[in-house]
Amino acid sequence: MTRWWVVILTGATAFGLKYLGHLVPARWLANERLRRINEYVPVALLSALVVAEGLVDKTRVVIDHRAIGLGVAAVALLARAPFFVVVILAALASAIAVHLG
Amino acid sequence: MPLHRPTLRVASSVAVTVGTYGVAFGAAGVAAGFSVWQTCLLSLIAFTGASQFAAVSVIGAGGSALSAVAAASLLGVRNALYGVQMAPRLGVSGWRRVLAAQLTIDESTGVALGQEGEGRHAVVQGFWLTGGGVYLFWNLATLAGASGAHLLGDPARWGLDAAVPAAFLALVWRRFADRRLIGVALAAMGFCALISPVVPAGLNIVATTLVAVVAGWVER
Numbered sequence: 001m002t003r004w005w006v007v008i009l010t011g012a013t014a015f016g017l018k019y020l021g022h023l024v025p026a027r028w029l030a031n032e033r034l035r036r037i038n039e040y041v042p043v044a045l046l047s048a049l050v051v052a053e054g055l056v057d058k059t060r061v062v063i064d065h066r067a068i069g070l071g072v073a074a075v076a077l078l079a080r081a082p083f084f085v086v087v088i089l090a091a092l093a094s095a096i097a098v099h100l101g
Numbered sequence: 102m103p104l105h106r107p108t109l110r111v112a113s114s115v116a117v118t119v120g121t122y123g124v125a126f127g128a129a130g131v132a133a134g135f136s137v138w139q140t141c142l143l144s145l146i147a148f149t150g151a152s153q154f155a156a157v158s159v160i161g162a163g164g165s166a167l168s169a170v171a172a173a174s175l176l177g178v179r180n181a182l183y184g185v186q187m188a189p190r191l192g193v194s195g196w197r198r199v200l201a202a203q204l205t206i207d208e209s210t211g212v213a214l215g216q217e218g219e220g221r222h223a224v225v226q227g228f229w230l231t232g233g234g235v236y237l238f239w240n241l242a243t244l245a246g247a248s249g250a251h252l253l254g255d256p257a258r259w260g261l262d263a264a265v266p267a268a269f270l271a272l273v274w275r276r277f278a279d280r281r282l283i284g285v286a287l288a289a290m291g292f293c294a295l296i297s298p299v300v301p302a303g304l305n306i307v308a309t310t311l312v313a314v315v316a317g318w319v320e321r
Contacts (some may be wrong), residue, residue, distance in 0.1 A: 006166050021183060051297070056293075070267060090263045
């Protein structure tokens with residue numbers, strides 16, 4: 001049941017936010033601070049998700065097979081690999097670490 | 102109006118590459134305990150990748166529904182800002198506005214604004230072609246990933262549990278052309294690692310919004 005709520009509420013708020021944007025006059029958002037915060041929020045959240053998904057197990061910070069995958073992903077990104085390649089390489093490295101470990 | 106060829110090329114390449122990434126979302130949704138049907142509904146209704154990944158990630162990590170929806174919604178706020186940018190350029194109302202709103206995401210807005218130099222028609226076409234194309238491929242790919250996930254067994258065996266954070270890293274990496282954003286990202290990562298042991302699962306993600314608010318507020 002929890003998951004149904006997540007599906008319904010995530011869907012509703014996602015669409016609601018998009019639609020709201022189309023109704024708001026552009027001049028309401030001229031404020032420089034608001035504009036900056038809006039630019040930073042997705043960056044902060046995505047960064048938090050990298051850590052929460054890649055380096056945290058329940059509530060502990062751990063370095064395991066996922067960290068190896070993340071490291072490989074970072075190297076691939078530095079080498080300007082395309083999105084899909086980055087994800088596949090990370091998965092591959094992590095899977096190998098699981099099998100060896 | 103005639104179809105603007107260069108715009109079509111950009112739109113279709115973005116639609117296919119980003120869309121197919123929905124396979125990873127489909128698999129992640131099922132791995133987090135969502136049914137195939139629930140996972141597909143998320144892609145059909147929410148249709149905003151990072152938010153969808155965040156929602157299933159929080160639930161998969163044992164977080165509450167509230168944390169999951171909050172994380173997803175905070176990530177979705179930027180779509181509202183994109184809507185503010187796109188509305189005057191598209192000039193639509195009624196059901197077309199509903200459709201335009203649903204297709205308002207990173208990619209459609211990015212391609213549309215990237216066509217500014219090509220004229221108004223190219224902007225409008227860039228938006229609809231990219232939005233529509235990503236919608237099609239994203240949903241087909243979600244279905245493929247979600248229905249194929251049971252064939253995989255334990256997600257860790259295939260590195261799927263590392264693929265999701267790697268995807269987030271790739272998503273945030275795109276914004277690193279701006280050095281200030283690298284600073285925000287590093288601060289957010291540090292903050293998240295620091296608070297993870299002391300806050301409930303899922304809240305460690307949402308709470309990181311604080312870093313963005315503080316950074317955006319104090320910067321001059």
